Amino acid sequence: MTAKQPPAQHFCPHYPQPAAKRPSLLAMFLRKRRSWLDSLYERSYRMKMGEVHLPGVDVYMVNEPPLVRQVMEQADAFPKHAMLGEALRPLLGDSIFTTNGETWRRQRELMNPSFEAARVKLVFGRMRDAADAMVARLKAVPEGGVHDMEVEMTHVAADIILRTILSRPLESAEALQVFRAFERYQETAPRVMMPAFFGLRWLRPWGQIRRSRQAAAEIRALIEGLIRPRHDAYQAALHQATAAGTPAPTEEGGDILATLLMVRDAKTGQGFSFEELVDQVAMLFLAGHETSASAMSWALHLIANAPDVQERLHAEAARHLPGLGDDPGQLKELALSRNVFRETLRLFPPVGFLARESASTCPMRDKTVKAGASVVISPWLIQRHRELWARPDAFDPDRYAHEEDQQPLSTKESLRKAYLPFGMGPRVCIGAAFALQEAALVLSTVALHVRLAPVPGHVPEPVGRLTIRAENGIALKVHQRA
Template sequence: MSQCPFHPKPYKNKASTLLTFLLKRRSWLDGLYERSYEMQTGYVKMPNFDLYVINDPKEVKRIMVDEVREFPKSAFLHELLKPLLGESIFTTNGEIWSKQRELLRPSFEMTRISKVFNLMSEAVKDMMKRFEKYPNDSIIEVDEMMTFVTADVIFRTIMSSKLDEQKGKKILHAFVNFQEQSVHTAMRKMFRFPKWFSYILGDRKRLKSGEIIREILSDIIKPRYNAVSEGKNLGNEDILESLLLVVDAKTNQRFSFEEILDQVAMLFLAGHETTASSLTWTLYLLSLYPQEQEKAYEEVRQILNGEEIQISHLRQFKFLTNVFKESLRLYPPVGFFAREAKKDTKIRDKNIKKGSGVVVAPWLIHRHKHFWDNPNDFNPSRFDKEYRKDAYLPFGMGERICIGQGFAMQEAILILASILKIYKLELESGFVPDVVGRLTIRSANGMNIKFSKR
């Protein structure tokens, strides 16, 4: 293949602490250096705490599967995400996490593709109508389009509510702000900036963005929460309904309004942001590699044979699924999983003190020279052969693996097949994405792709 998909070029040598601060203020990817992609374990000394990066798949399994209780989710990350997610299953640990997981189980049943396919389909048809409004051969910024459609899918499946354009834009901009400011806030925390100073420098913008998103969700949840509290049945069959009705077996208590808001905010964030990121990068890769795009198009054309996409078609798109898997490898939506050591321990040659940060980074593991052949190349067919399953973790691993991964895979395949069926994609001439690592891996300058009708 003539070119590699774009990724930030790592520095030759490790940066000093001050340079790390200056580089990582924008994106944590900017602070990586060449050995980051070859090492098994790494160490970063921060003024406030020690940080260890673990790339060795055997040790990754230990952290995320075998000794998961000894490496809980990072309190630092919990504090960072709290203004948006509250006390949700995404960042809680131990007993609280187990209880929330049990209470959420009926809701996750509602995400089965057989139950949500029609709602998903309607959102995708609306997306295609938005594409149709553009003249043929238009350059379209697809990042915003993918964020809107995945948010719409989540709104419909969680709350039986179609996402309108105005709310969508408001949420999108609030979340972009939240992501941007979270990186700055994290770096200031690591470098012990006083809270009041951080607040003036931009943390208030982050807190406000979290509030905006929670208010929009709250406006939809509140009337239904009140109706259920008054014993009314509104007849909705969606995820919110199961959250409103579920009862804790031990206490016989339902979720409080605040608890439901926290879980819905988590489901919304995890359910749309990660998939939007993955779809944008997949469209980029298909635009960059016309041969692979044609192969995917031919598969879609032959399987559909002029029909509309049905649920039964989704599993038949083998090559398209490989394209998406390879996109998840090159641009994993969550580039790092933050944990902390619950007690003094040893990982390979590193003596790790209690309270130290432990990072498992799919971004590094997926591009690691020891685990993958030509790791920076786009090669969907690598998933037809034997590959390092222990070095592929776009959805995480162990008991905290993303519970919505089946939902996300099916949604992505439906969206990609719908686009490829109608359009030929080509990257805007001279366009280079600006890859940034924040809460998710995104392109800071969007993604400009030419859409031509087939």
């Protein structure tokens, strides 16, 4: 059934219009090198499953909910694509982002304590401090001045992740160096990944690969310098306690690194090695700040173009944010803020395409998917699918406020079947609760202190690379609130 056209009052953000027909293989390859979104065509938003047979590999796009669940829940049958390791291992090493199988399971078990609800609550004060620093920057923008909110959200997200992991604000010299090196790395990563995905490794761009590896080496050296003193101090204290027969010491940082230093494997009693710590911290910074920055930037673009939603968000923030201390309990009252972010994640999922490989030959619908084939799950397509969502291209945070009897599916059914911005199954995003807490705080804080308005003639252009960002930034007018 065709989705209903959005009512006039709902803002429909711009996105690359799909081609009428599927592009040629050459055109698809060239377009994907710039942005995944450029290679989509009209049927992509309606099909249940599509396939492309390339010289080096078969590629399947899976949109049908039962098949999506099959791929995402059977992590061993559909492990992460090798191209991710090829492109990201120089930076992320063998972290939970790049590994599969038993290696991944051990690491995930060791990482889980750092992101339990209690731990996420403990670092809330650090999130609030970063949000306060953001307010000071926004207050410095002249009345009605134009400000790139994508840059601002990247700044605050990076500040939050550094404060919560390493107890360092972004303004510190070392943290700023890491931030800048990550920017350079992200510019090269998509071009490095694409030939491997298409089975064309002989087309690897060696110049880009060298620049990517240089940036990765710089980042890892900086991270090593930040965590080495605390690692060595904790290991010395642990060795002393072991020799004395006393309990293991507590690392006093109170941040996520402290948890990573202290955690031990229940079976072996071993923790992370120093190299593994560097891998995981690099992964947390890349995944933690880049995905949040992407989503929060798009959220501000959406509310700036939906003034009624923005004013309601301001009113909600005015009721619940003043006097907020280190306890995030009041955030549960920010229902509209949560729904704005939920709807933003639907329209602009930070990671729009999830690449897997088939470990063995298996049937899927009426097709035989051979071992080694690429299987792609696209939150971007699934969450805008014409047969799975009412008003698929419209920004409507109120769709989550109550159960709608709408076509083609109710909101509850759409959420259950076709909503996966954090992934699904055993590899669901470990930082989902962290991201939701962060977004509720940051978006409400922005709405409390400033009113945002679109800049005439400026239309953010989504591009799909490591994350879905605006190629030309998200410039908005900033009006100070009394």
